[in-house]
Amino acid sequence: MLFVERGTDGKIIALYNAPHPSALEQRSLMDEEVLAFFNATESWKQLMSFSDLATIRILEDLIDVLVRKNVIQFTELPEQAQHRILERKQMREKIVVHDLLVDEIL
Numbered sequence: 001m002l003f004v005e006r007g008t009d010g011k012i013i014a015l016y017n018a019p020h021p022s023a024l025e026q027r028s029l030m031d032e033e034v035l036a037f038f039n040a041t042e043s044w045k046q047l048m049s050f051s052d053l054a055t056i057r058i059l060e061d062l063i064d065v066l067v068r069k070n071v072i073q074f075t076e077l078p079e080q081a082q083h084r085i086l087e088r089k090q091m092r093e094k095i096v097v098h099d100l101l102v103d104e105i106l
Contacts, residue, residue, distance in 0.1 A: 001026045002034060002050065012037040017050070029054075060088060 005014040005023035012033055016023045027034050029050055038047040063085060066072045074082060 002029060003027075004034070015046075017053075056088075060085060 003016040003019050003023040004012050004025045004027050005016070005020065006025070007013040014020075014023065015034065015037065029047070035047075038044055063072075063074075063077075067074050074085075077085070
């Protein structure tokens, strides 16, 4: 989901990955207005980037499920793929731990 900021005329003027003080309205990546915004601003690279991030997470989860169910072995993946997957998993774990600490303080 994307968070939409609108101008005084009601048209989309900005999109965010997360809630923003001026953008609390949520819209799908495939929403007609969102697609029109990307088309008008020629921001297709950004659109693909949003899509890529979601797809990467799906693939990571899929690989985890396949490994857990012994459909594939992690070591069967190319070495470079193993390295990248482990690196992202470690980053996510650090982010989650960091978020938990912040939540505990608040």
